Amino acid sequence: MLPPFDPWLTSLVSADVAVASHAREEALAGRRSQRLASLLNSAVRGSTLYRKLLAGRDPACLRLEELPIAHKADLMCQFEDWVTDPALRLDALRRFASDPSCIADPFLGRYVVWESSGSCGEPGLFVQDGRAMAVYDALEFWRGPTLQRMANPWSLGERVAFVGATGGHFASMVSIERLRRLNPAMTGGLCSISFLQPACDWVAELDALAPTIVATYPSVAVLLAQERLAGRLKTLPREVWTGGENLTAATREHLQQALHCRVTNSYGASEFLALAGECRFGSLHLNSDWAILESVDDRGREVPAGEAGATTLLTNLANHVQPLIRYDLGDRVTRRAAPCACGSHHPVIDVQGRDDDMLALGRSDARVVRIPPLAVSTVLEDDAGLFDFQLEQQGPCNLLLRTGLQGKAADSSLQRARTVLSAFLVRQGADGIHIRCLSGETGRCGRSGKVQRVVVRLETPAGVR
Incomplete structure (x- = not known):
């Protein structure tokens, strides 16, 4: 069975994302306001948890900062009350996500499911319907590195290799397998390589595949650069796409010099797949028409632009099945005060996410x-x-x-x-x-x-x- 995909809905959302990519702040604010009101209405109608939280209050009159901060552990403990579809049961989802053979299969025939890594001490399961996937697909196409590749007339025969965790229902693996199923022509040009092998094994796989694009984490890209400098990695990709960890300017420069290719970074999470993408100046632009990020201090108060908060709250305007409203991501995000030279009105952010050591x-x-x-x-x-x-x-x-x-x-x-x-x-x-x-x-x-x-x-x- 094919993963959820609605061509008509995807076309409509894609057209809106294309227009909003060049919209002014007033137009972006209008989209956010309408979508937030729609999300809150859906949450009140379908979620027992939010119906209780917002009892007696008109969602249309609520300000976002008046709503409570949500934490993954609390929401997962109340999963059936949290989601808006009563057919979604946590036990069934856990059984589904524990089976690697089900990666990218539609759950209940209509949902895409992936799991988080538990980086905050609590693993999560996230359910996306056709609407949410249409939004993620459109954002990746119009504002991610995919567009740069597809706009290149010489891009036929592109080979993309993902190096990472391949055995679980993680967002990256589910997304890759979903693309392979929806577009069988990509089967030979889209592959995944497990980084749980010894480095010599996955380096050999990369050399055998000779990908033109490698998608991975900055720490793994650093290992690739070291293998290249040591003469053990022979292949040279045209681009390296990174995400999931901090990418410093020094690391980017090291990778580009060692691998002789362009490095493009992005910011996403299991809770929202495509939060921000890079422009031609290397700035990360928040997809502010579909996601709201609040950088807050340790008391939950929003901090001004140019200042990093203690954590960041996400409101996902695309997912009405599993409402993520002022959800504590745990990352530290700084919103730049100055506009970007590229001309985009989507805010520029600097992200301090995972900073683990090698x-x-x-x-x-x-x-x-x-x-x-x-x-x-x-x-x-x-x-x-x-x-x-x-x-x-x-x-x-x-x-x-x-x-x-x-x-x-x-x-x-x-x-x-x-x-x-x-x-x-x-x-x-x-x-x-x-x-x-x-x-x-x-x-x-x-x-x-x-x-x-x-x-x-x-x-x-x-x-x-």
């Missing part, structure tokens, strides 16, 4: 094994079922695994995680790694304000068992 394991007399942080997180979450953790490298062959869990549950979870992680590291070629564990202690936050999942600190704290 593990570099091994002693000086042996080859150092570098492992991207998202690969480590994927193993601990998917294979060990541990979501509340921080892994700290304290020496060339020494790791500390922390969790905020306590008691017997913590001991059992840590033992399983240590076994799974040790086996993974051995497969990567990192032998003789000592993993110590500490329960009842939450990991420390990084620059983004989020707990860093993987961090390198060459020190040994007291009280570690």
Whole structure:
């Protein structure tokens, strides 16, 4: 069965996105206002949770800042009351998402489903209907790197390789498989490569495929650059698309010099697939006609342009099935006060999202094994079922695994995680790694304000068992 796709609706939304790409702020504000009112009406009509929250209040008269801040853990605990379709049941969704053979299959015949990685300590499941997917498709086409590729008359025969987590219902994998099913002509030119393999294996796959475009995370792109400089990676893509982690100016410059290609960044989340895309000046422009981002301080008050808040609240104007209204993303976003030289009236944002460190394991007399942080997180979450953790490298062959869990549950979870992680590291070629564990202690936050999942600190704290 094909994934949800409505050609007529997609055409209508695409036409609107194309026009709004060049709209002035007044027109964008009008779109936001109308879409917010529609979202709130849908939430009141269909969501038991929001019907109770907004009881006796007219959605048309509400200001967004008057609504409560929503958190993933709270919403997932009330999933059936949260969603607007009573046919959506959390147990059934979890069974569906636990089966890799169902990736991109339509759930209940009409929904696209993907899961979040649990980067805030709580995994989530997100359901998109045909309308939401039409919005994401249009935003990717008109404002993402796809348009740059398709506008090139020499782009026939383009080969795109995604390097990342390939075994779960993550947004990237679901999106790739959905495109392959909807357009069989893309089957040979769109592939995915698991970064859970040893680096030598996925480098060999890339060389065999010789992709013209590589889509991946900045930390994995850095590994690609290192493999290229070492002479082990032979292929040279024409473009590298990055997302999911911080991309600094220095990292971008390093990648472009090492790989001799253009690097294009984007910003998205499981909660909204296409939040921002880059213009020709390298600025990230928020898709402000379909998403509202509020940068707030630690008391939930909006901060002025030019100032980074403690966290960011998302209101997704496209998804009426699973209302995300003032949803705490956990990223730190700064809205620039000055307009962009490209002329777009969509606001420019700077994002501090994931800022985990790359593990570099091994002693000086042996080859150092570098492992991207998202690969480590994927193993601990998917294979060990541990979501509340921080892994700290304290020496060339020494790791500390922390969790905020306590008691017997913590001991059992840590033992399983240590076994799974040790086996993974051995497969990567990192032998003789000592993993110590500490329960009842939450990991420390990084620059983004989020707990860093993987961090390198060459020190040994007291009280570690």
